[in-house]
C-alpha cells in the first residue's frame with residue numbers, strides 16, 4: 149500500500165477552517181488575484197462514469213490553472229474495458245499526473261484510490277456515496293448570496309436515499325450550524341440512517357412540499373430518479389408532488405434562493421429561471437473557481 | 452466439576468468458552484472445524500454459566516486458532532474466551548478482542564462498494580459499537596449489524 153496523500157475524499161473530512169480557506173481562495177480566483185503555480189504540474193481526470201458538467205468544470209478549472217490535463221472518460225474508452233482493474237488504471241494515471249480526479253460508479257472508489265495512488269485524489273462522485281466538491285460549490289453559492297452561510301434554514305427536496313450530492317451536502321452542513329434542515333421526499337427516498345447518524349444537527353422530514361417552512365432561506369432541489377422506483381406508476385404518482393412551480397417560489401421569502409446541482413428533469417419549472425431566487429446557474433458557474441481552489445490548494449501542498 | 456472434567460479430557464488443543472448461548476454451531480461452521488483433520492471435538496450447547504445463566508463451549512483437540520479465526524469468534528460472540536491447553540492444563544487464557552478496524556474478514560453487503568468490484572480492494576470495517584456489534588465500511592459507509600455478520604463472514608469464506 150502506498151503513502152496516503154492529502155486529497156478531497158469526503159465532506160466529513162473537510163473542517164470549517166479548510167472550507168473557509170477554499171472559499172477565500174475561490175473569491176481570489178474570481179477576481180483573478182492568484183499567483184499562478186510556479187512550475188508545470190499536471191492533473192489526470194479519470195472519469196470511469198459518464199459526466200459532462202463535472203468533467204468540463206474540472207477541465208476548465210485545470211486549464212485556468214495552467215495545468216497539463218490528461219483525461220480518460222467512461223469505462224468504454226479506457227483499458228478497463230480490456231480487463232484492466234480500477235486499481236491498475238489509477239496507478240497508471242498516478243504515474244504521470246500530480247493530482248488525480250476520480251468519478252466512478254463504485255461507492256468508496258476515491259478512498260481506495262487514495263490508498264494506492266501516492267498522489268492526491270479528488271472525489272468527483274463515487275457511486276451513491278459522496279460528491280464533496282459539489283457540496284463546496286453549494287455552500288460557496290449560499291455564502292456568496294447571503295454574505296454568510298451559518299444559521300440558515302434549509303429545505304431539501306430530493307431523492308436523499310440515493311443522491312451522493314445530498315449526502316455530501318448534509319455532511320458539509322455539520323460545519324455551518326444550520327438553524328433548521330427540512331427534508332422533503334417520498335418515504336422510500338429518505339436519507340439513510342448511516343448518513344443521518346453522522347449529522348450534528350436535527351433534520352425534520354416530511355412527505356409533501358407543505359413541509360417547506362415559511363422562513364426558508366435555501367430551497368435545495370434535486371431530481372427524483374425514475375429508475376429508483378419499483379414501477380413507473382408509483383413514480384408518476386409522486387413526481388407531481390415534488391414539482392417546484394412559480395407558486396412555490398413566490399411563497400418563499402424575498403431574499404431566499406433555489407439551488408439545484410443539475411441536470412434537472414422536471415423538478416423545477418422553467419418559469420422560475422427568470423426570478424431572483426433562481427441561483428442554480430450561478431451555482432453551476434461556481435464549479436470552476438471552487439475546483440480551481442481545491443486543485444491549487446492540493447498542488448501547493450505537494451513537495 | 453463436570454466442566455473441569457470435560458476440559459481436562461483434551462490433552463492439547465483449544466477450548467472456546469463463554470460463547471453466547473446458541474452461537475457455538477455458527478462458530479463451528481465459520482471456522483470449518485469439521486475439517487480439523489480428524490481432531491476430537493466437543494460442542495456443549497446451553498451449558499450452565501455463572502455469569503450469564505447459559506453458554507456454549509467448543510473444545511478441539513490439537514487445533515489452535517489463527518488471529519483471523521479469533522476475529523470471527525469475537526464477531527459472533529464478543530464475550531468468548533479462548534483457553535490453550537497443553538498436557539491437560541490451561542496454559543493460556545485470553546478473552547477474544549474485537550479490533551477497532553477489521554480488515555478482510557467481513558464482506559461488504561453493498562454490491563456497488565469498491566471492495567466488491569476490484570480484486571485488490573480488501574474490505575475494511577470500523578467497529579462503531581461493540582455491544583451490540585455494529586460495523587461501518589471504511590469505503591462505502593454502509594453499516595452492518597450483529598444479525599448481518601454471520602452471512603457477511605460466510606460470504607468471504609465461500
Ligand SMILES: [Zn+2]
Pocket residue numbers: 256559560561564565566588589590591592593
Ligand atoms: Zn462497503
